[in-house]
Amino acid sequence: MEKLSIPKGTRDFGQIESFRRKYIIEKIQSNFIKYGFAPIETPTMEHLSVLTGKYGDEGDQLIFKVLNSGDFLKKTDCGDYDQGAKTLLPKIAEKGLRYDLTVPFARHVVMNRHNITFPFKRYQIQPVWRADRPQRGRYREFYQCDADIIGTRSYWNEIELTLLIHDVFKSLNFDSFEVKINHREVLFAMAAAADLKGKETPFCVALDKIDKIGTEKVLHEISLLQGDSEMVSKYLEIIDADVGKSLKIEKLVKLTGTSNKGFEELNVFFKNLDELTDRKFNISLDFSLARGLSYYTGMIYEVKPTEVNIGSICGGGRYDNLTGMFGLKGMSGIGISFGLDRIYDVLAASNLFPETAKGGPKVLITHLDTSAFKHGIKIIEKLRKAGIAADLFPDAVKIQKQMNYANKLAIPYVITIGSEEISQARYPLKSMSTGEILTSSVEGIIENLKIDRF
RNA sequence: GUGGUUGUAGUUCAGUUGGUUAGAACGCCUGAUUGUGGUUCAGGAGGUCGCCGGUUCAAGUCCGGUCUUCCACCCCA
Incomplete structure (x- = not known):
């Protein structure tokens, strides 16, 4: 291939x-x-009659022509071919890209x-x-x-x-x-x-x-x-x-x-x-x-x-x-x-794009087992309702992998959920740049993320 | 449209006067490391050398064509 x-x-x-x-x-x-x-x-396409003659001869040559659909040779004969492109073109293409x-x-x-x-x-x-x-x-x-x-x-x-x-x-x-x-x-x-x-x-x-x-x-x-x-x-x-x-x-x-x-x-x-x-x-x-x-x-x-x-x-x-x-x-x-x-x-x-012009989630929720994953769904709903771009790691894999994912995507914050977090309803918010961890309620996390506390 | 230039692993590049099984670095995957990434170490995967044809016992290497890249014209955002 x-x-x-x-x-x-x-x-x-x-x-x-x-x-x-x-x-x-x-x-x-x-x-x-x-x-x-x-x-x-x-529209992407205009009739060639609209486009041609407006940009000079040079310009006309640079217009992408769109071949007529179906049997585009229907209206032509051998004579047109002998006359060259100028005669042939209007018979096989009537549209062009703007x-x-x-x-x-x-x-x-x-x-x-x-x-x-x-x-x-x-x-x-x-x-x-x-x-x-x-x-x-x-x-x-x-x-x-x-x-x-x-x-x-x-x-x-x-x-x-x-x-x-x-x-x-x-x-x-x-x-x-x-x-x-x-x-x-x-x-x-x-x-x-x-x-x-x-x-x-x-x-x-x-x-x-x-x-x-x-x-x-x-x-x-x-x-x-x-x-x-x-x-x-x-x-x-x-x-x-x-x-x-x-x-x-x-x-x-x-x-x-x-x-x-x-x-x-x-x-x-x-x-x-x-x-x-x-x-x-x-x-x-x-x-x-x-x-x-x-x-x-x-x-x-x-x-x-x-x-x-x-x-x-x-x-x-x-x-x-x-x-x-x-x-x-x-x-x-x-x-x-x-x-x-x-x-x-x-x-x-000139290196003038701001850091924020890269997209992707602001926080990734990682989890240690299936019940933590299910709990994560509840948490992420709250974060998203608060207008925070958040992602939940979708697969049950080792925590290192999940961290690595956040690292590669340059996601600035990670929350890790395990049985302890579920029972206490307090979650560790980790800054991937400093390594610092702040543990708080979901509401506290939302506040911290909104103001980029660390 | 005219003239030149480039093409080898995911990326950046080596590859001698044609000669066995085409290399490196980075990246990627696995493990060291069963609740915390970046470092380190060990191992692994990955290429019909842009494509088609020709010369030759033999082509990544030479020749032709084609596509692609970048550049100078022309023109233009």
Whole structure:
């Protein structure tokens, strides 16, 4: 028989991993709720017509397609085969696994537009699938945690989501991250002023790589686009300049000779952020930040860990016409997406999971004979009613084995029951870390466990 | 999608220019130890060397394919 395995880029999560993932999800979710978002869920599969064409040609290739059920070759003939995959595909597959949560969300909004009250705030925490080649921090199945506000253009949305980013990472005790801000309109102005109109995308893609490949190579890559290289090298100077945000904006306005609403919105954003909150932020204005997804039209942001090299762990931005792809125009919105799997990797690398994020019982009841086991059932009922995660060792085996079980599972407390305990109704509560034993009534044990006395 | 890389016990890894019965450490199981775990000691189980094919008297070792791992591109959470 073949060796058992799981598909490339997918993973099993053991008990500790699962519990830790739940811990992160719980923190993100409670912050979403605190900020007034309510959940929705969408199906794992969407029609390919919903998914394709929304992520660019590259993206379309990375969508997992679902083969039609039954005889999927029924609608095809030899000619289709000769024409190649592009012709054949729509005839054998009409569904695909969702690639992100934003496009299904847009579809949901358009489908339910008459029942939705705008502005609509929803959050969504579900897995997505990409047929990418796996790498560090890059999986074929991974979770996104999205929060979007759609149907409003208020400057407050940008502020609110920024505060949300702060609060989420704060609640995870994680502070070595940097929030980067930019604006799509500013990028367009930069491209236009450098004679690169119509080549915005390759311009942005090249600019975005500045951290990775350095200014020299970025300059070279952009020079291949045949724009105004001198202008571009001045951009790079401003990007590197160690000056305040408003001055940076001012310099770029002067250089490009244009001042569209992007520049203005950035100014307003930073001014408001300073006025409205005393939260400590590592937040910067980075004119090289581009972000891949093409549907963004306004402010964009990205969160990168500063001490772990794993790419971005959170990103988002404003889009003016997300639902336009499904025929509903004039619906502005803004969204954010936390990458659960990468956040997990970063917290693991930084050793930031609390001891409590491991699950399992808090106390194990061990027993010396069958009557002790039966008595244990009564005790465990009381413990569980009191809300204590408790377990009763299920088999009649030597006490060493039972202790060993508690030890292996890192169960912090053990109660041992024998004939003496039954007759006196007092039980020894042992701390597995210190070895100390406290003997008391069941009520006393419950009290001790609730406050972690020792 | 392009280029490279990895695969031997549950885990981390040895394994010489192809040559008898493939090793270690840790982990696991049993006992020393019939009401209290972690230490120690003694013993034990566990591998068709990723899979398929080829070269050879002989393949864990060489060759081809395939899958997998990780990495660099592309792109991205």
